[in-house]
Amino acid sequence: MLDRVLYGSVTVSDLLVSVIILFLAVILGKAVSLRIRHSLKDKVSKDRLNTISKFVYFLFLIIGFLIVLPILEFRISGFLVAGGILGIIIGFASQSIVTNLISGVFLTFERPFRVDDVVRLGDENGTLGVVEDIKIISTTMRTFEGVYVRVPNEKVFTGNIVNFLENVARRFEYDVGIRYKDDADEAMKVIKELIEEQPLALKNPEPQVFVESLGSSAVELKVRVWAPSTEWFPLRMELLWKIKKRLEENGIQVPFNQQEVWFKNALQMDEDEIS
Amino acid sequence: MTDIYGTHEPPFEFIEGELTLKAIEEEQKVNYTRELGEDTLEKPVISEDNRLTIQPVEPLNLPKELTSSLLIDFENPIVIDSGMKKEIFATFPIEIAVFLESGSPEKPLDIFTMAKQKYTLYGDVKTGTICKYWTTEQSTTIPEDLNPLIEGIMALTIVNRTKEWKEVKKVVFDAYGMKIYYDEEKVGMKGAMFIKEEELSETGFSNKPIAENMTKAREIYRKKKSPIKGGTKFVMESGI
Numbered sequence: 001m002l003d004r005v006l007y008g009s010v011t012v013s014d015l016l017v018s019v020i021i022l023f024l025a026v027i028l029g030k031a032v033s034l035r036i037r038h039s040l041k042d043k044v045s046k047d048r049l050n051t052i053s054k055f056v057y058f059l060f061l062i063i064g065f066l067i068v069l070p071i072l073e074f075r076i077s078g079f080l081v082a083g084g085i086l087g088i089i090i091g092f093a094s095q096s097i098v099t100n101l102i103s104g105v106f107l108t109f110e111r112p113f114r115v116d117d118v119v120r121l122g123d124e125n126g127t128l129g130v131v132e133d134i135k136i137i138s139t140t141m142r143t144f145e146g147v148y149v150r151v152p153n154e155k156v157f158t159g160n161i162v163n164f165l166e167n168v169a170r171r172f173e174y175d176v177g178i179r180y181k182d183d184a185d186e187a188m189k190v191i192k193e194l195i196e197e198q199p200l201a202l203k204n205p206e207p208q209v210f211v212e213s214l215g216s217s218a219v220e221l222k223v224r225v226w227a228p229s230t231e232w233f234p235l236r237m238e239l240l241w242k243i244k245k246r247l248e249e250n251g252i253q254v255p256f257n258q259q260e261v262w263f264k265n266a267l268q269m270d271e272d273e274i275s
Numbered sequence: 276m277t278d279i280y281g282t283h284e285p286p287f288e289f290i291e292g293e294l295t296l297k298a299i300e301e302e303q304k305v306n307y308t309r310e311l312g313e314d315t316l317e318k319p320v321i322s323e324d325n326r327l328t329i330q331p332v333e334p335l336n337l338p339k340e341l342t343s344s345l346l347i348d349f350e351n352p353i354v355i356d357s358g359m360k361k362e363i364f365a366t367f368p369i370e371i372a373v374f375l376e377s378g379s380p381e382k383p384l385d386i387f388t389m390a391k392q393k394y395t396l397y398g399d400v401k402t403g404t405i406c407k408y409w410t411t412e413q414s415t416t417i418p419e420d421l422n423p424l425i426e427g428i429m430a431l432t433i434v435n436r437t438k439e440w441k442e443v444k445k446v447v448f449d450a451y452g453m454k455i456y457y458d459e460e461k462v463g464m465k466g467a468m469f470i471k472e473e474e475l476s477e478t479g480f481s482n483k484p485i486a487e488n489m490t491k492a493r494e495i496y497r498k499k500k501s502p503i504k505g506g507t508k509f510v511m512e513s514g515i
Binding site for chain 1: 338339341342348392393394395396397400401403404405408
């Protein structure tokens with residue numbers, strides 16, 4: 001049974017050996033890449049670790065194929081000729097795939113973002129989320145709603161890319177209105193003290209608190225705070241309410257819109273009608 | 276002076292100001308409790324070896340592990356002349372870790388701090404480094420009356436290898452390389468700063484205590500590779 005010839009001098013046992021070799025190559029490739037992941041986990045960045053482990057895995061697969069091909073009597077030179085012709089056919093038939101592939105290569109070299117970066121691809125309404133993987137053909141993301149999104153690399157490469165984590169620090173700002181009768185200097189002091197108490201509000205670049213404008217109903221204060229890019233949003237979420245509460249604790253209030261109306265003649269009311 | 280640091284066999288209880296640390300043996304387990312202000316942590320521990328080690332660790336863990344760098348800002352900058360080498364003293368913030376005596380140094384049971392928490396940016400927004408921030412006075416004598424549960428003593432050797440005098444306002448370290456020593460009265464470590472060029476200084480730590488008979492603290496980040504190029508030396512390129 002095992003000696004039965006399939007084609008040329010390739011027997012069933014050759015085929016079985018080839019399958020086993022390929023199987024071992026897959027297992028070994030996975031095991032070694034997993035081992036590398038574990039040992040370099042704390043030493044290499046996540047995206048670089050991904051690339052290394054994928055490279056090691058495919059290296060084992062290629063070695064497996066190179067061992068198997070002579071056993072199955074495939075000649076690489078024949079592959080090259082056939083591959084060349086096939087390449088032309090596939091090239092014409094799948095232009096977009098090739099464009100995506102080349103874009104993927106350029107993205108790898110340019111590195112406008114890395115795995116785990118928060119990016120927005122495209123225009124203002126483009127895809128916003130965390131980069132999960134940068135593959136050869138496409139980039140996968142996880143939006144903040146938890147949705148999986150796959151974007152072809154051509155679109156990524158030719159469109160706008162906003163990387164929110166490219167710089168180490170990022171600024172946010174609030175507009176805080178206080179009543180005209182409140183002391184703006186005191187309000188600014190209270191807000192500055194509160195910012196100083198926040199560990200994630202950076203000491204440098206220094207936070208700014210100043211009177212931005214004298215509005216129709218309030219003295220408008222501008223509050224600008226820098227935070228580590230990774231912590232920008234959590235701090236932005238919690239600080240505004242803390243400012244409001246701290247101002248109120250110090251007798252300073254955020255006013256409602258108000259309008260004073262002056263009548264030319266004093267209003268006269270009939271007391272009988274009111275009652 | 277504190278008797279909190281060291282290895283303790285339950286049951287024990289330490290109260291220092293707002294801090295209460297307690298470990299009680301109960302039905303073949305140890306109930307570890309830590310209260311600090313309004314923050315309370317309770318952890319039941321099942322282990323062959325019930326002893327707990329409490330000691331100062333690198334101030335990088337709280338409120339969140341964000342960086343490996345520590346920036347120490349001098350309230351009163353020091354001027355050091357060309358070619359001079361001088362040891363000064365400053366302080367650094369302390370975080371306190373509780374370890375299972377049999378556990379690994381990288382995995383504490385609890386970490387807390389009574390020191391002020393603050394971050395800053397060293398350098399510019401594009402290429403700079405987020406650092407843990409600490410402000411301190413510097414002096415040529417060992418600071419006294421420090422609370423060893425809040426701040427430690429840094430003996431910092433400054434070497435000016437340039438041809439000009441330099442004013443040192445701040446020093447940045449890669450705190451993954453911290454070598455902290457402690458005893459009942461103080462916590463300390465030795466650091467060095469080499470001013471090499473106009474805009475280039477290098478900092479690092481020495482593996483020696485600031486006084487005799489001090490115990491070396493476990494290093495949480497000993498095995499972790501620093502994200503900073505050049506190991507645990509920090510190259511200050513954005514001013515001192």
